[in-house]
Amino acid sequence: MSENELKVNYGTEDDLPPVGPKTALVSIIGRPSAGKSTFLNTASGEKISIVSSVPQTTRNAIKGIVNTSLGQLVFVDTPGLHQSDKKLNLKLTKIAQDQIADSDVILYIIDSTRTHEEEECIIANMAKPFVKKLVIAINKIEDPAADVKDARDFVKRIFADFPEDRIIEMSAKEDKNVNDVLRALYALSPEAPKLYPEEYYTDQEVDFRIAEIIREQAMNRLEQELPHCIYVNIDHIEMKKANLLSVRASICVERESQKGIVIGKGASKIKEIRVESIKACRKIFDYRVDLDLQVKVDKNWRQKDFVLNKLLK
Ligand SMILES: Nc1nc2c(ncn2[C@@H]2O[C@H](COP(=O)(O)OP(=O)(O)OP(=O)(O)O)[C@@H](O)[C@H]2O)c(=O)[nH]1
Structure with a gap:
């Protein structure tokens, strides 16, 4: 067993x-x-x-x-x-x-x-x-x-x-x-009724989970060059059909010089992050995820309260 x-x-x-x-x-x-x-x-x-x-x-x-x-x-x-x-x-x-x-x-x-x-x-x-x-x-x-x-x-x-x-x-x-x-x-643990129906295994929002998947894929490839310098923002998310979720997301870096590292030669790295993120989403969601991924600069995001509050909601 x-x-x-x-x-x-x-x-x-x-x-x-x-x-x-x-x-x-x-x-x-x-x-x-x-x-x-x-x-x-x-x-x-x-x-x-x-x-x-x-x-x-x-x-x-x-x-x-x-x-x-x-x-x-x-x-x-x-x-x-x-x-x-x-x-x-x-x-x-x-x-x-x-x-x-x-x-x-x-x-x-x-x-x-x-x-x-x-x-x-x-x-x-x-x-x-x-x-x-x-x-x-x-x-x-x-x-x-x-x-x-x-x-x-x-x-x-x-x-x-x-x-x-x-x-x-x-x-x-x-x-x-x-x-x-x-x-x-x-x-x-105290004896008490369940807090969630059994079919739930997480109450995370879909957009947060997708942002985490993208961040994991990015960090797996960038940890040597950019540890901790990125966060992922979901710019737009929409259910297009019953089985297709459309997502536009940005990988945000702190400095202009870091953008190229995430994009990679001939956009190879960002493509890889996108493809692997889509694959990872497929394992978790029972609908397809269409992902449009960009890289943006957000200077000193780690010192900005509004970004932190969003990440730590
Ligand atoms: N050898 C070994 N490695 C483990 C084990 N559990 C976790 N790891 C490894 O330890 C590293 C960190 O694991 P995480 O589960 O991310 O640790 P965490 O405590 O959630 O880390 P934070 O999110 O940074 O707080 C990963 O590389 C894991 O594969 C274990 O039982 N044995």
């Missing part, structure tokens, strides 16, 4: 306690690149958030929904938490803090392949007041660079006497123990 089948049938095994349907809003916290988006994607079996090797790709609170026989978990993926004076990072941190306080359960993902210095402590301390609603997942355990003992020692140092059954070693990438993490989250 595959892990996904397990998830669907999860809760039917004999050893599970007899409980009513549970529903929880779950915040995912962790350092940039800890594997929060990967966990979300694996747990929901759908591509709901972008995954990239460039840190801090999650700028919005993206919800993914996992339905099982035990109930419904609504995941809120928090942005990377940073100690920085930059406007963007300050906004991201505020969003993350509010989410943590408001959620029923918190999932704190620790990257076992990295050492746990200051940034990790800031995040752990943010979760500390909420220890009763906390599950800790030590991620990337299949990686040869993983040091699980070091991660466990860190947990012990910060959260004295933290219950053992709420520390789970997992590989979000290889879907190892992801079910155990779900199990621990359900154990802390």
